Amino acid sequence: MKHFKLLRWLLLVPGLAFSQEELQSFDTALDSSYWYYEHVGSSTQTFTNLSLANDVVHKGTGSMKVDYAIQGTESWGGYANIMHGADSTEVFDFSPYTHLKVWYYNAVPQSIPSTTHIRVLLKDMSNVAVNDRIMANITQAEYWYSHFFVLDAAPGWNELVLPLTDVGAQSDQGVWLPGWAGQAGNSTLDLDKIKAWKVEWSIDASVYNAADPQASGISAGTIYFDDLRLTGHAFPVINFFDTTASQPATYAGTGSSSISVTDNTTEFLETASAQFDWKVDAPESWGGFASLTYGDDNSFLPNMAGHTHMTLRYNNFLASSNPGNVVFRIQLYDYSEGDNSQEQWIFETHAVLDSAAGWKKLIIPLEDRGAGVGPNAEGFSNPGWSGVAGNSKLDWDKVKKYEFAFSAAQQGTVTTGGILFDNLELYGKRQTDFEPPAEVQGVAAVPDANQNFNLVIWQDVPNEQGERYTVYASPQPITDINAPGVEVIADGVAENVQTFVHYLRHPLVDKAVTYYYAVSAVDRVGNIGDAGAAAAPVANTAKGVATIALNVPANVVIDGDLSEWYNSGIKPFEYKQSTSHVGLGVFENDDDLSITMFMAIDNEYLYFAVDAIDNVHSYDAAGNWYEDDAIEMFFGLYDGRPGPPHLARLRGEKPDYALQYRYDGLFNADNNNFQIYNRDSTNYYFEGFGSDYIIETKIRLSDITFGDDAPFTPVNGTRIPLDFSIHDSDVANVRDGVMSLSPINNDNSWSSPRNWTYTWIGDKDSPTGVEEAQGNVPTVYSLSQNYPNPFNPTTNIVYTLPKSGAVKVELFNALGQKVRTLVDEFKAAGKYTVTIQAETLPTGVYFYRIKAGDFKQVRKMLLMK
Numbered sequence: 001m002k003h004f005k006l007l008r009w010l011l012l013v014p015g016l017a018f019s020q021e022e023l024q025s026f027d028t029a030l031d032s033s034y035w036y037y038e039h040v041g042s043s044t045q046t047f048t049n050l051s052l053a054n055d056v057v058h059k060g061t062g063s064m065k066v067d068y069a070i071q072g073t074e075s076w077g078g079y080a081n082i083m084h085g086a087d088s089t090e091v092f093d094f095s096p097y098t099h100l101k102v103w104y105y106n107a108v109p110q111s112i113p114s115t116t117h118i119r120v121l122l123k124d125m126s127n128v129a130v131n132d133r134i135m136a137n138i139t140q141a142e143y144w145y146s147h148f149f150v151l152d153a154a155p156g157w158n159e160l161v162l163p164l165t166d167v168g169a170q171s172d173q174g175v176w177l178p179g180w181a182g183q184a185g186n187s188t189l190d191l192d193k194i195k196a197w198k199v200e201w202s203i204d205a206s207v208y209n210a211a212d213p214q215a216s217g218i219s220a221g222t223i224y225f226d227d228l229r230l231t232g233h234a235f236p237v238i239n240f241f242d243t244t245a246s247q248p249a250t251y252a253g254t255g256s257s258s259i260s261v262t263d264n265t266t267e268f269l270e271t272a273s274a275q276f277d278w279k280v281d282a283p284e285s286w287g288g289f290a291s292l293t294y295g296d297d298n299s300f301l302p303n304m305a306g307h308t309h310m311t312l313r314y315n316n317f318l319a320s321s322n323p324g325n326v327v328f329r330i331q332l333y334d335y336s337e338g339d340n341s342q343e344q345w346i347f348e349t350h351a352v353l354d355s356a357a358g359w360k361k362l363i364i365p366l367e368d369r370g371a372g373v374g375p376n377a378e379g380f381s382n383p384g385w386s387g388v389a390g391n392s393k394l395d396w397d398k399v400k401k402y403e404f405a406f407s408a409a410q411q412g413t414v415t416t417g418g419i420l421f422d423n424l425e426l427y428g429k430r431q432t433d434f435e436p437p438a439e440v441q442g443v444a445a446v447p448d449a450n451q452n453f454n455l456v457i458w459q460d461v462p463n464e465q466g467e468r469y470t471v472y473a474s475p476q477p478i479t480d481i482n483a484p485g486v487e488v489i490a491d492g493v494a495e496n497v498q499t500f501v502h503y504l505r506h507p508l509v510d511k512a513v514t515y516y517y518a519v520s521a522v523d524r525v526g527n528i529g530d531a532g533a534a535a536a537p538v539a540n541t542a543k544g545v546a547t548i549a550l551n552v553p554a555n556v557v558i559d560g561d562l563s564e565w566y567n568s569g570i571k572p573f574e575y576k577q578s579t580s581h582v583g584l585g586v587f588e589n590d591d592d593l594s595i596t597m598f599m600a601i602d603n604e605y606l607y608f609a610v611d612a613i614d615n616v617h618s619y620d621a622a623g624n625w626y627e628d629d630a631i632e633m634f635f636g637l638y639d640g641r642p643g644p645p646h647l648a649r650l651r652g653e654k655p656d657y658a659l660q661y662r663y664d665g666l667f668n669a670d671n672n673n674f675q676i677y678n679r680d681s682t683n684y685y686f687e688g689f690g691s692d693y694i695i696e697t698k699i700r701l702s703d704i705t706f707g708d709d710a711p712f713t714p715v716n717g718t719r720i721p722l723d724f725s726i727h728d729s730d731v732a733n734v735r736d737g738v739m740s741l742s743p744i745n746n747d748n749s750w751s752s753p754r755n756w757t758y759t760w761i762g763d764k765d766s767p768t769g770v771e772e773a774q775g776n777v778p779t780v781y782s783l784s785q786n787y788p789n790p791f792n793p794t795t796n797i798v799y800t801l802p803k804s805g806a807v808k809v810e811l812f813n814a815l816g817q818k819v820r821t822l823v824d825e826f827k828a829a830g831k832y833t834v835t836i837q838a839e840t841l842p843t844g845v846y847f848y849r850i851k852a853g854d855f856k857q858v859r860k861m862l863l864m865k
Helices: 006-012 135-140
Strands: 020-024 036-039 047-053 063-071 078-085 099-108 116-124 142-148 157-163 194-203 218-231 237-239 250-253 258-264 273-281 288-295 309-318 326-334 343-349 359-365 368-371 380-382 399-408 414-427 441-448 453-459 468-474 487-494 499-503 505-507 511-522 538-545 573-576 581-585 593-601 605-614 630-636 656-662 665-668 674-678 684-688 693-700 719-728 737-740 757-760 770-772 794-801 805-813 818-827 830-837 844-852 855-863
Touching: 036 047, 047 078, 063 078, 063 194, 078 116, 078 135, 116 157, 135 194, 250 258, 258 288, 273 288, 273 399, 288 326, 343 359, 359 414, 399 414, 441 511, 441 538, 453 468, 453 511, 453 538, 468 499, 487 499, 505 757, 573 719, 593 719, 593 737, 656 693, 665 684, 674 684, 674 693, 794 805, 794 844, 818 830, 818 844
Parallel strands: 368 380, 505 538
Antiparallel strands: 020 218, 036 078, 047 063, 063 218, 078 194, 099 157, 099 218, 116 142, 116 194, 237 414, 250 288, 258 273, 273 414, 288 399, 309 359, 309 414, 326 343, 326 399, 343 380, 441 453, 453 499, 468 487, 468 511, 511 538, 573 593, 581 737, 593 605, 605 693, 630 656, 630 719, 656 665, 665 674, 684 693, 719 737, 719 757, 770 830, 794 830, 805 818, 805 844, 844 855
16 A cells, blocks of 8 residues: 555655655556545546556656546536545644645646636644544545646646645635535644645536536546645754855864765755764763854844754765764754853764665754753753753753764774765744733823824833834724724834834825824734723824825936926925934034935836035045945835835835945845946936035836836835935045934944835825826727736736726625725726725635726736735
8 A cells, every 4th residue: 555654754765855745756656545536426427537657757757647527517516536645543744844736737628618627625634533533534624725727728847836825715826714525623724634635626517507417518638747745944944954065163073083064966855965974083081072063153043942843854874883882962052041151952862873874854852851961862951061051941042053963982982974964944833822912001192293203102011021012003093903094103112112103204295194003012922912002092293205206307318417307396305414314423514415306206217316415525436335425225116004114125026125326336235236327327327526416317117126026016105115325425435424314224224124214106195096007099908917916915907998988997805795996987098007905805816807888807816915
């Protein structure tokens, strides 16, 4: 019988990475008991025929060919499936992984297009008693579904990728629990309790013949599968061992002991492995050792408190020359009592260095066995051989270093061996604190009308240490922190701070505003307490600030003549010592440096112009650019609401950027400091005049984005994160000071978007929802696929109208219920963009529909939170 006992298999089978486990190669014919077969009982013509194929292969020597025919003899359609389950009462553990992947070749597309799709199911037995977890009781499991519409694809190899996550709705981006079959459990996807996985062909109701169900439609085809595997790291990785030879490490050892480390690129599990060729000279009465220590004094390893084990992959390709003499140890160094207080905690195993060659997995229990206890393989102990006693307990969140040690017991021996290591990572989940903090008390806010901010105050919750606070603001009373309009204005505020300054801003003009506030606490393990709300709102005035204009000056030319900017009516950003935030150094007065800055944007370019009145313009290529006159621009191309601000500059759907406007050119710091323009570029002007200087440029948005960054389309009312660090130098390569837009940028906006402020695009304080694009009149009606998709929480829909008329665009949920009308008005011919803000909508599949004259079209989108 060829059932896979995955947990046991992971422990014993060589050659597989913990971040990538092959569930089935399909290289050989499977045992007849490998699959369980099922199809709708009312059909005699539904089948799945499986066979080994050697002619259509993606990897290895074989693949699985499936000839199928699915008949929709029920009012809802029909199905057939194949299922593989774990033996006896065992279960599969998918929890270390992030994705399930398989390659498919759709050799013969389904005969009735768009009727049948593939479902991948996971059957979770977490709520079934251990002794009852047998395949005969499979209907007691929770059935988690995913959906892939691939059976119309043209022949060719493609990869089906299933994220191992609950997305709460029908999707190919994860699984959900619809309740169609199986039993209600804990409604939580427990990936370490998967009893079986299933591939199902499901046909919809469109082929059903109510008068004669046996005459219902049959969709048939042929598909091949190959290389079914689990991939990705679901738990923190301490060391991938891909570039270990160049990784800093501290060696220690006795006598002539040694460890030579090389990167092995022929025997590895992902990219490379670390080859340790070791020798232990044992001249001491207690023996001898050789060891390497990794880590640094400035940072802790990932917190191990929430995990049950650590795992290490190894291949003992050259067994110990003196069997039984040398043990392998992993030693953790705990600095909970301070930087100079190193506690040594030791795990020891006799099995590794005498084992046979081949990849295996070492499971290391994260158990504190106490102080004064000798080491063994049941966890970590502090025997007191080295370091200090400390607090006599292993603080899993205060470990900075780990050590691999080879320790010999017999004096006078010299022992050698060779071993490969790969993927030292945490494993398993352990929760130690389940009680959320108390509701925050004493929440209130005090307005400062002169400086346009409200000071939010609160009291720390009792009986907590190391808790953090999240601060919320809304123009409406806060009864639900997830309600529309509730914004996270700060998170991660440390205990004992008890205040946060909420700076009030508004596009272009001052505006009277009223805010309500609330604060919640998050304890050290992530339990979230109820938010405490202020008893009364606070009225104040939001300061009108410059924005990024949508009305680009007509016929703008990048030539250093800023007259078109001054005549444009665009409100500039202004910086000077008397009114701006000075984050570093000293500015003598406004004559030392005063900046007038204009910004604009259209669908293609970001425009930037600076008129700097400076007492000295300084530049010397021999020094650091930021020590001369230069401007750093930090910004995000996304709406930053509802927050919180990003902790670091991110890529993807909400990308952040750092541009450097320098005398020698324009640079994109995050894109490997890519030089967008040099001083000779047509679209870049930076000129110093002995004292003053001028910058003028326009930058293609597509030259700013890179990697997987989402393209950006400006929409009036989008509130983007933004800041500037304006570096001033009066002597070459000597920085005198830094002014900024953000009132909290103390020369640290480079480190985190949390130090930035924000402005808007255009003249509105929230997206208008519709922006009319420029260009020629379209010739056809169209409704484009939304982008990004999946999305969270903002996405754009583009539609075109070849002639004027009434237009309606509506949004529906998966049940067909209308949730929002996006457009319902008369429109001129043209191209339009609808921006959907979905903060208030739950995760799920949605459909959007356009009606314009006789033109109707529906498309699908996926919201993932």
